[in-house]
Amino acid sequence: MSTVPAGFRQLKDQQIQPYLHETIVVPDELQSNVLVTTLDKVYNWSRKSSMWPLLFGLACCAIEMIATAASRYDLSRFGMEVMRPSPRQSDLMIVSGTVTKKMVPAIVRIYNQMAEPRYVLSMGACATGGGPFKEGYNVVSGIDKYIPVDVYVPGCPPTPEALMYGILKLHEKVERQSITTVAWYRKDQSEFVPVPRLGPDIFDPRQVELIKEHTLKAAAAPEAGQKKRSAEAAGGAASEGPREISSKAKQRMEEARRRHQAKQQA
Numbered sequence: 001m002s003t004v005p006a007g008f009r010q011l012k013d014q015q016i017q018p019y020l021h022e023t024i025v026v027p028d029e030l031q032s033n034v035l036v037t038t039l040d041k042v043y044n045w046s047r048k049s050s051m052w053p054l055l056f057g058l059a060c061c062a063i064e065m066i067a068t069a070a071s072r073y074d075l076s077r078f079g080m081e082v083m084r085p086s087p088r089q090s091d092l093m094i095v096s097g098t099v100t101k102k103m104v105p106a107i108v109r110i111y112n113q114m115a116e117p118r119y120v121l122s123m124g125a126c127a128t129g130g131g132p133f134k135e136g137y138n139v140v141s142g143i144d145k146y147i148p149v150d151v152y153v154p155g156c157p158p159t160p161e162a163l164m165y166g167i168l169k170l171h172e173k174v175e176r177q178s179i180t181t182v183a184w185y186r187k188d189q190s191e192f193v194p195v196p197r198l199g200p201d202i203f204d205p206r207q208v209e210l211i212k213e214h215t216l217k218a219a220a221a222p223e224a225g226q227k228k229r230s231a232e233a234a235g236g237a238a239s240e241g242p243r244e245i246s247s248k249a250k251q252r253m254e255e256a257r258r259r260h261q262a263k264q265q266a
């Protein structure tokens, strides 16, 4: 007498369906023992089934993330219950909360320390675009300006259900990747992201040449800017341009201009 419960065969067939190879047919007598699939499907299935998130939170959204991991919602059903305290052991960075300018360099540094394959999920309005603090003096308008984001979850805060939906979407993205084309197995394609610098304002070191060019242009023609501001003041319009720079700053810019010119002549 068979000990296999009724419906077990049907359930098993349904579960293995997504992993079967479409073009190779296994003979009926081998159906119970042989499963033909592709390397991509096995590889992606194993990666999506044990995607360990990085243990960090930035603001209120983090509370929802914690609730998602707790027993009511249970992230362990996706093999994600182990939130890692080390970027080296993490596959997924969930940016949950308000991203301040002070925090961006740390986030980018942590992202750079994560080993490939790595993914980023932007959770909530703040992480995605600044949220209620958009254009505040200390908040950046979205973490995607600094690191590549794979999935955005809207909301303020997103519910645990919304986060889980975002995770499922990320799983779908993983399933579509192929071992033959992914960046981390190709030479020179997995890039180190430059860590932004926190100065008077945060800036991206990749834009440093552009910033330098604008600064030098302004330093080379300070009278033009001054004339414009004087005209604005005379016309009664509120001056929205930059304020008069100090003599110390002018001196620094003059030195930078000289260094730049010397470098170009060399």
Ligand code: SF4
Residues within 6 Å of the ligand: 059, 060, 061, 062, 096, 097, 098, 123, 124, 125, 126, 127, 131, 132, 155, 156, 157, 158
């Ligand atoms: S999106 Fe809303 S809940 Fe999330 S960190 Fe920003 S303010 Fe808080």
